[in-house]
Amino acid sequence: MIRGALQRTVFATVSLMVLSVGFASASQEPSRGTFLAGVSRFSAEGGADLSSIPFDERAVEKELSRLSELIRPALAAAEKGEDVVGAFNRILLGEERFSYDGVPGDPDNFLLGSVLSRKRGNCLGLTVLYLALAERLSVPFRGVCVPTHCFVRYEGKGGPRNVEFASRGETWRDDRYRREFGIGEGRPYLRSLDGDEMIGVFLKSLGAAYSKRGRDEEALRIYEEAVRYFPGFPEGHFNAGVSFQRLGKLEEAASRYRIALSLDPDLAPARDNLGIVLALKGMFRDAIAEGRRAVELEPRNTGMRGNLASTYLASGDVDAGIREYRKALEIAPGNSRARAGLTMAYLSVGRYEEAAKEFDAARSLGVRFDPSVQAAFERHRSPTHTEI
Numbered sequence: 001m002i003r004g005a006l007q008r009t010v011f012a013t014v015s016l017m018v019l020s021v022g023f024a025s026a027s028q029e030p031s032r033g034t035f036l037a038g039v040s041r042f043s044a045e046g047g048a049d050l051s052s053i054p055f056d057e058r059a060v061e062k063e064l065s066r067l068s069e070l071i072r073p074a075l076a077a078a079e080k081g082e083d084v085v086g087a088f089n090r091i092l093l094g095e096e097r098f099s100y101d102g103v104p105g106d107p108d109n110f111l112l113g114s115v116l117s118r119k120r121g122n123c124l125g126l127t128v129l130y131l132a133l134a135e136r137l138s139v140p141f142r143g144v145c146v147p148t149h150c151f152v153r154y155e156g157k158g159g160p161r162n163v164e165f166a167s168r169g170e171t172w173r174d175d176r177y178r179r180e181f182g183i184g185e186g187r188p189y190l191r192s193l194d195g196d197e198m199i200g201v202f203l204k205s206l207g208a209a210y211s212k213r214g215r216d217e218e219a220l221r222i223y224e225e226a227v228r229y230f231p232g233f234p235e236g237h238f239n240a241g242v243s244f245q246r247l248g249k250l251e252e253a254a255s256r257y258r259i260a261l262s263l264d265p266d267l268a269p270a271r272d273n274l275g276i277v278l279a280l281k282g283m284f285r286d287a288i289a290e291g292r293r294a295v296e297l298e299p300r301n302t303g304m305r306g307n308l309a310s311t312y313l314a315s316g317d318v319d320a321g322i323r324e325y326r327k328a329l330e331i332a333p334g335n336s337r338a339r340a341g342l343t344m345a346y347l348s349v350g351r352y353e354e355a356a357k358e359f360d361a362a363r364s365l366g367v368r369f370d371p372s373v374q375a376a377f378e379r380h381r382s383p384t385h386t387e388i
Helices: 002-007 035-050 057-076 081-095 112-118 123-137 174-181 195-212 216-229 234-246 250-263 268-280 284-297 302-315 318-331 336-348 352-364 371-380
Strands: 141-146 149-154 161-163
Touching: 035 057, 035 112, 035 123, 035 195, 057 081, 057 112, 057 123, 081 123, 081 149, 081 161, 112 123, 123 141, 123 149, 123 195, 141 174, 141 195, 195 216, 195 234, 216 234, 234 250, 234 268, 250 268, 268 284, 268 302, 284 302, 302 318, 302 336, 318 336, 336 352
Parallel strands: none
Antiparallel strands: 141 149, 149 161
């Protein structure tokens, strides 16, 4: 009974940003219009489905025109690149009080109409705002991506300047992004993107909003559009893999994870999810190799360690599974999944005293065990009172 429960181990899928309907078919090339036109179209289509704030094209145009006219005089007086960046920041973040909201899953944080009406956006939403206004004002801002995050870069006179919205428009050097986001040599990030590529980034997040609502078929259509705009974006392919995996289409999921890894071999969540898919297919040797590589890339990620432990247990290597759960608990002693996993692992090999400790610790963290597992455990628990 315990062995059967181990074989039914549930793997946790790690997803990044997981976005409308009625997009072009796979055989069509995306239209190569302006960035603002593309983002407006997709904001309108996605917003009709996902947001309580309707996309009003005339209101958006009116507000962008108003903001442009506020910025234009400051640009005329700008002598250096830092003056241009300062003008955008002073008016948008200061006078107009646009604020940064780090929540990535809320579509109102990046749909253009919503960002304008709420004066709040996440990194993508504020990037879209700056790029839309820069396009109208002929200012050389470009979008830039790092894993799960984006910002704008000024590329005019005086050299490039990055604008980090999480720090109220502060200038961050590229080296800081490399440190903060673990970007090693050869990873496909930190380069300036063109308008089509940034539309691809936008669509990737739009697809994620659909997926978060359980609408993965629609999300997949959007991801296909995203990778046509930006074929070299690993996260677009990764997100498609997540949706395929949620739909039970394991071959398609594995294919998308492998494409993402061909573009960025150090994308740890793709390694992790590929390992899960391979384990579900019974390919344990390959699954363990991918899981170990994911953990090497993010050694303090307890979710990835838990997935690797689950793979070891499902393959029959209980000792290795226990070792990984123990490492996860060294990082996070309150990790309920690791406590529950250890309970099951110790029971399966008859280490009842250790299982009892983990069982009680797991239940104190709110874990509910299957009744059959709990009954099997209780049969082996040491009695509260000994003979007299």
